[in-house]
Amino acid sequence: MQQKRLTLPNKPELLKSLGAGEGNWRGEWPKGGRFRKHPLLAALVFIPVFVLRAGGRTKSEPHKEGPRESVCLLLLPGQNSLLSMALQERQEPDVYQENFEPTSYLEYYRMNQDPVGDEVLHFLLKHYNATFKPGGLEGKLLIDIGSGPTIYQFLSACESFQEIIATDYTDKNLQELEKWLKKMPGAFDWSPVVKYVCELEGNRDKWAEKEERVRRAVTQVLKCDVLKERPLEPAVLPPADGLISSLCLEAACPTPQACRDALRHLRTLLRPGGHLVLSGGFETTFFMVGDKRFSTLPLNEKFLREALQEAGFIIEKLEKVTRAAETHLDNRSDYTGLFFLVARRGD
Numbered sequence: 287m288q289q290k291r292l293t294l295p296n297k298p299e300l301l302k303s304l305g306a307g308e309g310n311w312r313g314e315w316p317k318g319g320r321f322r323k324h325p326l327l328a329a330l331v332f333i334p335v336f337v338l339r340a341g342g343r344t345k346s347e348p349h350k351e352g353p354r355e356s357v358c359l360l361l362l363p364g365q366n367s368l369l370s371m372a373l374q375e376r377q378e379p380d381v382y383q384e385n386f387e388p389t390s391y392l393e394y395y396r397m398n399q400d401p402v403g404d405e406v407l408h409f410l411l412k413h414y415n416a417t418f419k420p421g422g423l424e425g426k427l428l429i430d431i432g433s434g435p436t437i438y439q440f441l442s443a444c445e446s447f448q449e450i451i452a453t454d455y456t457d458k459n460l461q462e463l464e465k466w467l468k469k470m471p472g473a474f475d476w477s478p479v480v481k482y483v484c485e486l487e488g489n490r491d492k493w494a495e496k497e498e499r500v501r502r503a504v505t506q507v508l509k510c511d512v513l514k515e516r517p518l519e520p521a522v523l524p525p526a527d528g529l530i531s532s533l534c535l536e537a538a539c540p541t542p543q544a545c546r547d548a549l550r551h552l553r554t555l556l557r558p559g560g561h562l563v564l565s566g567g568f569e570t571t572f573f574m575v576g577d578k579r580f581s582t583l584p585l586n587e588k589f590l591r592e593a594l595q596e597a598g599f600i601i602e603k604l605e606k607v608t609r610a611a612e613t614h615l616d617n618r619s620d621y622t623g624l625f626f627l628v629a630r631r632g633d
């Protein structure tokens with residue numbers, strides 16, 4: 287017997303092509319087809335599929351507490367080839383599409399009103415400032431991966447990159463970003479954060495100018511899925527000089543292997559020698575957005591170093607901070623610290 291890690295089929299046609307005939311594979315027994323004539327074959331195919339569906343993330347089921355490892359099944363010889371076609375397609379993590387409410391998430395970023403958000407902002411903004419200051423990283427195109435509804439990550443970079451492309455997995459996040467970029471009614475007020483960054487840069491009074499600069503720099507807002515080999519398809523972009531991604535990989539990747547793969551996917555978006563600026567939380571297993579709970583992949587430094595090296599990056603700088611005592615009582619997330627790293631595409 288051979289053990290194999292599986293991902294889930296999501297399309298009825300796949301089962302149909304395996305012989306399920308005309309029927310609704312989600313509930314009804316198929317009307318005709320090979321499975322009806324060969325109950326054993328049906329059991330071999332359907333039972334593992336339903337076990338997997340029960341164990342995986344489903345459209346109607348938000349992330350729940352507990353391990354995020356893929357379900358492993360023992361397959362009989364011969365089942366492999368039969369199932370391999372069906373199992374090539376992973377199930378879409380529509381938990382974000384359906385449950386991630388941008389306006390609730392933005393509550394974290396009300397500066398001086400939310401200790402967790404402040405801790406994240408102070409740490410990340412300090413390091414973005416150091417990374418993109420004159421003499422630091424610069425270039426033509428910068429792509430942000432998993433922007434969410436936030437723009438704080440562009441405030442320093444907009445000074446040294448000509449063009450920024452924001453991306454996210456959910457439509458609502460992209461709309462929320464557009465709202466701020468186009469100064470639409472109801473857009474989030476980023477001015478306290480913008481003033482803070484202008485102060486880091488030496489002139490708090492330039493905040494309105496800075497907001498306009500960000501609006502000019504962000505030229506596109508695109509769909510993105512880091513779990514895909516080509517995360518931005520169908521968009522075709524020139525290779526970027528830089529990528530940034532903050533608090534995204536641990537949210538997007540269900541397993542360590544998915545995270546290694548995602549880093550490999552991101553590498554394809556960068557020019558040789560281009561930089562990845564990656565930040566996030568350490569050892570986070572969940573975070574709350576309003577009353578919705580999102581499971582995350584707990585990351586640690588050893589894993590990050592190995593995964594980045596395996597994906598073809600050379601780490602140039604890795605900064606970290608332990609979670610402050612004041613935020614420990616906040617039970618909206620269990621991160622133990624934060625990291626900020628700069629890695630170069632190593633070729």
Ligand SMILES: C[S@@+](CC[C@H](N)C(=O)[O-])C[C@H]1O[C@@H](n2cnc3c(N)ncnc32)[C@H](O)[C@@H]1O
Nearest residue numbers: 432433434455456510511512532533534537538
């Ligand atoms: C914790 S939020 C981080 C948002 C923002 N970057 C920040 O720093 O606050 C995680 C983001 O990852 C996005 N995400 C989830 N799955 C994704 C995927 N497969 N590909 C890209 N982004 C994804 C979510 O939509 C969400 O905006």
